[in-house]
Amino acid sequence: MTVISIKRLIIYILEIILFFIIHDIEFIVIAYYNAKPIVTISIAISIAIYERNGINIILGAICGLLVDISIGNIMGINALILCIICFIISKIKIHSFIIYIIYTAFSVTFMLYITFVLSPYELNFYNFKSLYIPNIIYTIIVSPLFYIINKKIYLKVR
């Protein structure tokens, strides 16, 4: 029987809110590239790795909505993609730190590419590179932090 404690759920939600708030403040954003980490994707994936009981799908959707609010053009698109990604990840049994980084890299690239396709900008690699590649790199760089945090939460909070 798989269960999730309310305490852990609240901590996850607080973590999502906290990092969503700080992810685009001046202190975090690299101004020249306008690079900001899309942290909610990393958080959703690290939760999906540990939690396999459906709550990962809901938290994935919430994180996706926050991505939509932050950079999206149509509300709900990234939420839809991220909840499906979280569902698939929770079904794959092979999980490690390296796999998590690969999941994050794939997810953030895919979601930002979809955002770019839905944006009104001219579709070419140069524009994508200019707009989103800095965000992708920044997100991958900071993603280990969430792997560590959520692993601790999963193991310690019962």
Added chain:
Amino acid sequence: MKNYIYKRKKGLQYDTKILILTVICTISIAVTDLITNKSIIKDFFANSLSPLKQIITNTINNVYSITVYGNEKNKLYYENQSITANNIDLSNKLVNYYKIYAENEQLKKYFGITEQVDDAVLTNATIILRNDRYNLTINKGSRNGVEIGDTVLTENGLVGFISKVSYTTSTVQTIMSPLTKVAVKNIVTDKTGVLNGDFELSKDNKVKLIYTKSKDDINIGDIITTSGIGDIYPENIKIGIITNICYDEYDTSIYAVVDIYEDIQKVEKVAVLKNFSKE
């Protein structure tokens, strides 16, 4: 079992049910957003989280200033902050019935808005989200009378225009966006042109001035303002200064690089110019 909110009964089936429900919800949100063009969820999140964001930003800035500045500088900094806070407190006490009217008149004067926009109203707004380099979300929406096409500016000059309006928030498309075109004039030579955002130049807070007829029309150091042509923006709102003159690599036409006065990537407070008559 009070501590538990959820039990899995049939493994995969339960997961799949949740997934189907979540997918239906997200598709509904997307369809609603597309049909109504108003993001209720964005409004909710942006408004509920922006006060928290303000607190966290202030805390981080305070910690940063303590770390970076020495004790002496820190002391002076806090003394200055205290005096400024006292000043604000005193001036707040002086504000009365004429507060909104006076603020509006002062802002108009401050921003150098001409008689052309006498019927216009300036509303202060705070940036609550930076969607990407070219779009910002502000904390004012249709509730505050903001409409699509309203001009957004600061005391340093033009920022952009309102491209999307929700009930309590609005999206600003900045002049750095490659999709934005602004009719401008060179106040030194009195020649007109069009300002257009550029992916590469926007990294340095710069834009392109295109459609200039000859090289004599533009010189380094010339000041660029809105021309008022097209009635989208009021006339004479300052934008920036020409820092370079170049030839297009494809068709050898001339364009100028304009350094925007306002640092759009860092701007925190803006004003929305409402009711500007666009006739």
